[in-house]
Structure formats: C-alpha cells, structure tokens
Amino acid sequence: MDKLPRWADVALVPFVSLLLAAIVAAIVLLVIGQSPTEAFKVMVEGALLSSYGWGYTLYYTTSFIFTGLAVTVAFHASMFNIGGEGQAQLGGLGVALVCLALPWPHWSVALLAAALGGAAFGAAWAAIPAYLQAKRGSHIVITTIMFNYIAASLLVYMLVDVLRPAGQMDPATARFPEGTNLPTLNHIPGLNLLFPKDVPANVTLFVALAAAWAVWMLLWRTRLGYEIRAFGKSEPAARYAGINPTKIIMVSMLISGGLAGMMAINNVMGESERLVQNAAEGAGFIGIAVALMGRNHPVGVLLAALLFGFLYQGGAELGLWTSIPIEMRIVVQGLVILFTGALDMMVRMILTRVFALFRGRPAAQGAV
Amino acid sequence: MAQGVEMTGRPATAAPFAIELKGISKAFGPVQANKDINIAVPKGTIHGIIGENGAGKSTLMSILYGFYRADAGEIFIGGRLTPIPDSQSAIRAGIGMVFQHFKLVQNFTVLENVVLGAEEGALLNTSLAKARAELQRLSRDYELDVNPDALIEDLSVGHQQRVEILKALYRQADILILDEPTGVLTPDEADHLFRILKGLRDQGKTVILITHKLREIMEATDNVSVMRRGTMVGTVKTAETSPEALAELMVGRKVLLEVEKKPATPGAVVLDVQNLRVVDEHKVERLKGVSLQIRAGEILGIAGVAGNGQSELLAALGGITKATGAVTLKGEALPLTGKGANGRARREAGIGHIPEDRQALGLIMDFAAWENMAFGYHHRPQYGAGAVLMDNAAVRAETDKQMAAYDVRPPIASLAAKSFSGGNQQKIVVAREIESGPDLLLIGQPTRGVDIGAIEFIHKQIVALRDAGKAILLVSVELDEIMSLSDRILVMFDGQVMGERDPEITNERELGLLMAGMTG
Numbered sequence: 001m002d003k004l005p006r007w008a009d010v011a012l013v014p015f016v017s018l019l020l021a022a023i024v025a026a027i028v029l030l031v032i033g034q035s036p037t038e039a040f041k042v043m044v045e046g047a048l049l050s051s052y053g054w055g056y057t058l059y060y061t062t063s064f065i066f067t068g069l070a071v072t073v074a075f076h077a078s079m080f081n082i083g084g085e086g087q088a089q090l091g092g093l094g095v096a097l098v099c100l101a102l103p104w105p106h107w108s109v110a111l112l113a114a115a116l117g118g119a120a121f122g123a124a125w126a127a128i129p130a131y132l133q134a135k136r137g138s139h140i141v142i143t144t145i146m147f148n149y150i151a152a153s154l155l156v157y158m159l160v161d162v163l164r165p166a167g168q169m170d171p172a173t174a175r176f177p178e179g180t181n182l183p184t185l186n187h188i189p190g191l192n193l194l195f196p197k198d199v200p201a202n203v204t205l206f207v208a209l210a211a212a213w214a215v216w217m218l219l220w221r222t223r224l225g226y227e228i229r230a231f232g233k234s235e236p237a238a239r240y241a242g243i244n245p246t247k248i249i250m251v252s253m254l255i256s257g258g259l260a261g262m263m264a265i266n267n268v269m270g271e272s273e274r275l276v277q278n279a280a281e282g283a284g285f286i287g288i289a290v291a292l293m294g295r296n297h298p299v300g301v302l303l304a305a306l307l308f309g310f311l312y313q314g315g316a317e318l319g320l321w322t323s324i325p326i327e328m329r330i331v332v333q334g335l336v337i338l339f340t341g342a343l344d345m346m347v348r349m350i351l352t353r354v355f356a357l358f359r360g361r362p363a364a365q366g367a368v
Numbered sequence: 369m370a371q372g373v374e375m376t377g378r379p380a381t382a383a384p385f386a387i388e389l390k391g392i393s394k395a396f397g398p399v400q401a402n403k404d405i406n407i408a409v410p411k412g413t414i415h416g417i418i419g420e421n422g423a424g425k426s427t428l429m430s431i432l433y434g435f436y437r438a439d440a441g442e443i444f445i446g447g448r449l450t451p452i453p454d455s456q457s458a459i460r461a462g463i464g465m466v467f468q469h470f471k472l473v474q475n476f477t478v479l480e481n482v483v484l485g486a487e488e489g490a491l492l493n494t495s496l497a498k499a500r501a502e503l504q505r506l507s508r509d510y511e512l513d514v515n516p517d518a519l520i521e522d523l524s525v526g527h528q529q530r531v532e533i534l535k536a537l538y539r540q541a542d543i544l545i546l547d548e549p550t551g552v553l554t555p556d557e558a559d560h561l562f563r564i565l566k567g568l569r570d571q572g573k574t575v576i577l578i579t580h581k582l583r584e585i586m587e588a589t590d591n592v593s594v595m596r597r598g599t600m601v602g603t604v605k606t607a608e609t610s611p612e613a614l615a616e617l618m619v620g621r622k623v624l625l626e627v628e629k630k631p632a633t634p635g636a637v638v639l640d641v642q643n644l645r646v647v648d649e650h651k652v653e654r655l656k657g658v659s660l661q662i663r664a665g666e667i668l669g670i671a672g673v674a675g676n677g678q679s680e681l682l683a684a685l686g687g688i689t690k691a692t693g694a695v696t697l698k699g700e701a702l703p704l705t706g707k708g709a710n711g712r713a714r715r716e717a718g719i720g721h722i723p724e725d726r727q728a729l730g731l732i733m734d735f736a737a738w739e740n741m742a743f744g745y746h747h748r749p750q751y752g753a754g755a756v757l758m759d760n761a762a763v764r765a766e767t768d769k770q771m772a773a774y775d776v777r778p779p780i781a782s783l784a785a786k787s788f789s790g791g792n793q794q795k796i797v798v799a800r801e802i803e804s805g806p807d808l809l810l811i812g813q814p815t816r817g818v819d820i821g822a823i824e825f826i827h828k829q830i831v832a833l834r835d836a837g838k839a840i841l842l843v844s845v846e847l848d849e850i851m852s853l854s855d856r857i858l859v860m861f862d863g864q865v866m867g868e869r870d871p872e873i874t875n876e877r878e879l880g881l882l883m884a885g886m887t888g
Binding site for chain 2: 221222223226230233236237240241356
C-alpha cells in the first residue's frame with residue numbers, strides 16, 4: 001500500500017470522517033422527521049455564534065482536554081486507560097476535600113492546592129489498576145473499567161453518608177467557600193470584553209492549555225517521555241535497553257490518572273462550586289474519543305476537544321430550542337466516534353486509493 | 369566493473385520472453401526504490417535476481433505481483449503488454465508468488481489451503497476432490513510430495529514452502545516468483561527446493577529466484593540479474609560468471625569474502641563467568657552451569673545450533689534475564705538478580721550488546737534513526753544536562769556523525785528505523801553499541817539478514833574493536849563467521865559448553881560433532 005501524504009493523514013482523513021458522520025446524522029434526522037439544516041443551524045448558532053455559546057463550548061472543551069491528555073499519556077505507554085471517568089470522579093472528591101478544608105484566602109492559592117488534590121486522588125485511583133497490571137498482569141482495560149463502577153459507588157457513599165451537610169436533602173457537599181470560586185472568562189480583564197455575560201468557562205482553560213504543553217514536553221523532550229514511548233512501542237526492546245517496565249507502567253498511569261483527576265477543577269471547583277453526584281458526566285469516556293481522534297498528540301487533543309465541546313454544547317441547544325430529542329446529541333457523538341475512531345482505517349484506505357489514482361495518471365499507458 | 373558482463377539488461381538467449389519489464393520506476397517519498405528497471409526473462413529458465421538488502425528486488429517483485437503501482441514503465445507477459453493493477457490480475461496473467469513469510473492458515477489442511485480463494489461453486493467437496501487429484505499429479509511431476517490431509521501447523525518449514533508452491537501451481541502459474549526462499553530452510557531442504565525448481569523449469573515453467581546469497585545463484589539459476597541501489601546493473605549467464613564478479617556487481621567495488629585479521633594479543637581477563645544458570649518462565653533450565661573467560665583484545669566465538677542456550681547467555685550477561693552463578697567484569701562482581709540486574713546497569717558497567725534480534729530488541733522500529741541512536745544510552749550526560757530533559761539536538765548531531773562514519777544509507781536521521789534495510793538497521797545498532805565505548809561487547813548474530821557489503825563492514829568493525837583491546841563475545845549460528853572471526857571457539861549444546869577449539873586447527877566437521885552433542 002502506498003502511503004498518504006502527511007497533510008492528508010493529519011487533516012483530510014479526520015475531515016472526511018467528520019463529513020461522513022455528519023451525513024449519517026443528517027439521514028437519521030430525516031428519518032425521525034426533523035430538518036438536518038435546521039439542526040445544524042441551531043447547533044452552530046448555539047455553540048459558536050455567540051459569546052454565550054463559546055462560554056459553554058470552551059467549558060466542555062476544558063474538561064475534554066484533561067481527559068483526552070490522560071488517555072494520550074497512558075496510550076504512549078501502550079496502556080489503554082478506560083478509567084478516566086472514575087479517576088475524574090475521584091479527582092472531584094480530592095478537589096472538594098481541598099476546597100472545604102480551609103477558608104482559602106485567594107482563588108489562585110486554592111486553585112493550586114485543588115489541582116494538586118484532584119491530581120493526587122485521580123492518580124491514586126489509577127495506581128491500583130496500574131500496580132495490578134505491572135505486578136500481576138491483570139489487564140488494565142478490565143481493571144480500569146471496574147474501577148469506574150467502584151468510583152461511582154464510593155462517591156455515592158461519600159456524598160450521602162460523609163460529606164452531605166446535616167439537613168441537606170440532595171447527595172452533595174456543602175457549597176465551597178467564597179475564596180475558592182474561580183474567575184470565569186467574563187471576570188478576566190480583557191476577556192470580559194469578549195464575554196459580557198456570565199459563562200461557565202473559567203481560568204481552568206489556561207491550566208488545560210498548560211497541561212497540553214506539559215504533556216508534549218514530557219513525551220518528546222524528556223528522558224522519561226522517551227522511555228514511556230519506547231516501552232509503549234516494544235516492551236522486549238525496552239527491557240533490552242534497561243528500561244524498568246514496572247516504573248513506566250506506574251508512572252504513566254499515575255500521570256494519566258492525575259490529568260483525569262485535574263479535570264475536576266473545571267467542573268467541580270470552577271462551575272458547580274460543590275461536589276454533586278456523577279459530576280464528571282461522561283467526560284472521562286469522551287476523553288478516549290478525543291485522544292483517538294487527536295492521534296494521541298496534544299495538539300490533536302486540543303482540536304478534538306474543541307470539536308467535542310462544540311458537539312456537547314450544540315447538542316444541548318438542540319434539546320433547548322428544537323423538538324429534536326436531546327438524545328440526538330449522543331447519536332451524533334456516537335457517529336463521530338464511530339467514524340473517526342473505529343472506521344478510521346476505512347476512510348484511510350479509500351483516500352489512499354484515490355491518491356494512488358491521481359499519482360498513477362502521469363505514468364505511461366499500460367503502466368501498473 | 370567485472371569483465372565480460374553485458375550491460376544491456378538482456379541475456380544472450382533469443383528465446384521468447386516470459387516476462388519483460390521496461391523502464392519500471394518506483395519511489396517511496398525521497399527513496400527511489402526502482403529506477404528505470406529493464407529486465408527480460410526467457411521462458412523456461414530459472415532467473416536469479418540478486419542484490420543487497422534494499423537494492424529494490426522486493427519492490428520490483430511487488431510491482432510485478434500488483435502490490436505496488438509503478439510510477440512509470442510497462443510490463444509484458446509472454447510478449448503482450450499486461451497492466452497489473454492488483455494481485456488478482458497477476459494471478460490471471462499466470463504469475464505465482466511464494467513469499468518469504470508464508471501466507472497459510474495454520475489450522476487448515478494442505479488441501480484446504482491450496483483451495484482457499486480458488487473454490488469453485490458453493491459446495492466445497494467438488495473443489496476439494498478436484499484439488500486432490502491435481503495435487504497428486506503435481507507432486508508426481510515435480511517431486512513436491514506433501515500429505516494433502518496434514519495440518520499446516522504440523523508441517524516443517526520446508527514442507528510449508530512446498531504448499532505455497534503448490535498453491536501457485538494449482539492456480540496455473542506459469543511464472544513462479546520466490547522471494548528469499550531459503551532464509552528459513554536447512555541446507556538439505558534448500559537442496560530439495562532447488563531440485564523442485566529445476567523440475568519446474570524442465571517442464572517449461574519460468575522461475576524467478578530472488579536472493580542475496582551468491583551460493584544459491586551459482587547453484588540454481590540459468591541467468592542472473594544484479595540490482596544495486598534501485599537500478600539494474602547487469603544481466604549475465606550464470607555459467608559465465610563467478611561469485612566474486614557478482615559480489616563486485618552487487619556492491620559496486622571489490623569485496624573481501626574473507627575476514628582479514630592479525631593474530632590476537634590477549635591481555636588481562638575482562639569477563640569471568642562461573643557456573644552461570646538461567647531458568648526460563650516454564651521452569652526449564654536453559655543454561656546449565658556455563659563457565660568462560662574473555663580477555664582484553666580477543667574474540668570468543670560461541671558456536672552451536674540455534675536454541676542451545678546461546679540466547680540465554682547473551683540475555684543473562686546483558687541484564688535482560690535473571691540468572692544465578694558468578695560473573696565479574698574487570699574484577700567487579702555483577703549482580704545477576706534483583707535491582708542491579710538490568711540493561712542500564714550493564715551499560716554503565718561497560719557492557720555493550722548487539723542483540724540477536726535487532727528488530728525485536730535492538731531497535732524501536734517506529735522510532736526515527738536518531739531516537740534509536742540513543743536507545744539504552746539515553747541517560748548519558750552527553751544527551752542532556754540534568755536528569756529530566758533530553759537534548760534531542762545533541763542526539764541528532766551524534767546520529768549524523770555515526771551515520772556518516774558507519775555509512776548508513778540513506779543518511780537521514782529522521783527516517784524511521786523500519787524504513788531502513790536490514791543491513792543498515794544493523795549498522796545503526798553496531799554504531800551505537802561500539803561507539804558507546806564498551807569494555808566488553810556482546811554480539812549476537814551480527815550479520816543475520818545483512819547483505820555482503822555490510823557484512824564485510826561489520827566484520828571489520830568487530831576486528832578493529834578487538835585490536836583496540838576490547839573483549840568480545842560473539843554468538844553466531846553461521847559457522848563460517850565463527851571460524852573466521854574468533855580467536856577461540858566454545859561450542860554450546862543443550863545449555864552447556866561442550867568444549868573449546870582453536871579456529872586455526874579445528875574444522876567444520878569437528879565443530880559440527882560438538883554442536884550435535886558428541887564429544888568423541
């Protein structure tokens with residue numbers, strides 16, 4: 001098989017995949033008697049054509065960057081971390097405990113402490129499956145999935161029996177103290193010109209961007225990242241080179257869990273300002289699709305996270321303004337994941353043929 | 369250039385051509401794999417195509433079999449212009465291909481494999497019966513005996529190869545292409561294969577034999593075409609040429625088929641191994657108390673049939689597997705278990721290791737050449753100050769230097785290891801391990817799958833390292849290599865050392881007996 005040129009591999013393949021997903025989504029809409037153009041218009045207007053819409057889109061994007069990066073780091077060590085959801089839930093617990101522990105004097109101090117708390121809890125939740133994989137060979141996919149369920153149950157227990165203030169009905173922590181409230185984009189000087197109204201996107205966005213840069217540095221500019229990638233490509237070769245497999249599995253999964261846990265500063269600390277049940281809302285799973293689509297590269301993750309942020313927000317708008325059921329948002333996400341992830345090879349193969357055809361043309365007649 | 373070589377790309381025979389390729393070119397990105405190839409293969413001959421790894425032989429055959437499309441050029445089959453856009457067209461044109469790695473379903477019978485993809489109609493029984501009769505005829509005509517009801521997984525490699533040939537013949541191939549067919553065969557099996565090929569030729573079939581082994585070309589072919597760096601440098605009659613002349617054509621200069629070296633001047637003991645034992649994961653003892661010593665400035669060769677503990681010896685000394693016993697390097701004891709027993713600690717102690725399997729161990733195939741140049745040595749201060757950051761620019765600079773010094777082609781540091789030919793991959797590993805400045809170098813199968821030019825180069829490097837006063841442990845299943853490079857030879861059998869021989873005095877027969885476990 002001939003290879004695709006790099007630009008087609010990086011840009012054209014995802015674009016065609018998205019286009020196919022959009023076409024199938026349009027057919028589904030037609031089948032249920034809705035107008036695809038109307039739906040598309042609502043989604044774009046609701047997510048991208050107002051500062052309000054951007055405020056939500058970027059908020060979701062922030063979460064997805066963290067979970068996408070989490071999957072990416074583990075993936076380079078050939079660990080498929082499906083447990084981002086549970087790690088993000090535990091990160092929420094960590095963030096909540098930090099926020100409730102002290103009357104924090106300023107949000108910046110609180111943010112630093114809460115980020116560390118969330119990362120520590122997320123990492124701790126990833127540590128057990130990682131240890132089992134490294135020492136016992138228990139498959140990381142199975143154990144991390146199981147840990148998602150355990151995390152959900154643990155959170156219910158903590159919220160119902162431990163952290164719920166006396167007299168409160170719903171299973172949630174108390175509201176975090178004032179000093180922990182993060183500035184949203186409309187409260188940041190300069191950005192407030194772009195975002196006049198209250199939006200959920202907050203300073204965590206910049207933490208997420210910094211995290212993406214840090215992951216890039218880690219993987220391609222440090223010795224540890226070199227070892228992680230080498231181990232991920234070939235464990236026997238890594239052993240030959242004296243790279244310690246246990247260390248790489250543990251470290252990569254701890255970083256991965258830590259990144260997933262840090263997501264909680266966006267949704268728990270930045271948005272809801274208390275910990276509620278199922279706070280992660282599936283962002284951990286979206287992270288898998290984001291990493292897949294972003295080719296496990298931080299830049300790709302940023303772009304894919306933005307796309308899924310748009311789908312999330314646009315989908316919510318559909319539920320608000322049209323009679324299209326909100327479940328349609330899940331259908332669209334599913335199609336995007338299907339085409340960009342599972343059917344990626346199909347698109348690639350077709351495009352490869354098309355490119356080969358164009359290249360074959362200048363050759364002499366009867367050429368092969 | 370050797371004399372008496374016709375440079376037209378056409379053999380002197382005037383018979384009609386089974387295959388004629390005209391002006392075939394193919395590029396992969398910056399690499400021009402085939403450049404204006406012209407070749408004509410007369411009907412009813414065995415035609416060898418020889419060239420070093422990476423010369424473009426496999427690419428050319430892949431074009432002929434429809435795996436790649438040529439950028440330019442024409443294919444004539446039996447005198448007719450025949451475009452081959454895919455392998456189905458190739459099969460229709462009467463071309464059959466036997467790949468280096470067989471494409472057989474392991475848990476199907478021979479008969480089922482032969483029929484697979486060529487079934488006629490919905491019911492299997494009719495095609496199976498037809499194939500059975502046809503197989504009987506083929507095996508009678510061509511000495512291709514295989515039990516049609518045997519499962520592939522129960523067959524030896526040589527028999528599996530016959531099934532591949534039968535598959536092609538069953539599809540009525542008139543032209544049979546074999547890609548490096550003897551790489552996996554024992555000498556006996558290879559001889560049988562050549563008899564089969566000659567039988568096919570005598571029945572009017574055309575055989576194209578791709579190889580990089582001169583001996584096989586001389587033994588089995590009628591005409592031979594030589595490729596070098598993507599171009600066809602000449603076609604000659606086999607009877608009118610010699611291995612030396614072919615080697616020169618392949619490499620483009622005179623090649624020493626023998627190793628030149630001075631007598632060794634051994635110094636102090638560098639490596640001392642006492643009673644080394646290795647137990648594998650199935651609790652089988654693979655190394656049963658091996659003791660040996662290597663001095664500075666000598667090459668100790670380990671001869672033996674593959675699988676008699678040589679791999680475990682290398683792995684234990686290289687820190688890849690745990691072992692028991694006592695090993696000292698320059699008088700210092702090396703830990704054989706626990707935290708200190710790993711590849712990194714061994715490298716820091718001064719042991720370099722060219723592993724037996726460069727693709728599985730020695731290189732990360734997806735990594736760029738420059739990333740591989742630091743592999744195992746990526747902690748060294750020269751590749752970045754401090755413990756955290758890696759100085760990619762320093763690694764690249766070192767890679768450019770080594771690629772020039774070791775003549776790695778193409779000298780592109782950013783190219784992935786998998787894009788290099790076997791010989792050039794090996795040069796990357798050899799450069800890395802020798803230039804790291806080891807006191808002891810472990811070498812496993814240094815020239816497996818490596819072409820002649822690179823073999824000569826690698827052998828020179830090994831001898832130069834010895835002459836620089838380093839200790840070398842050489843493991844190879846090629847007796848020629850062991851005998852020509854070693855200063856002392858140990859023979860291993862069943863995890864034990866059977867005896868030591870002096871390469872100046874011993875002969876292949878004596879070593880062969882020891883390799884078979886006979887001490888008499």
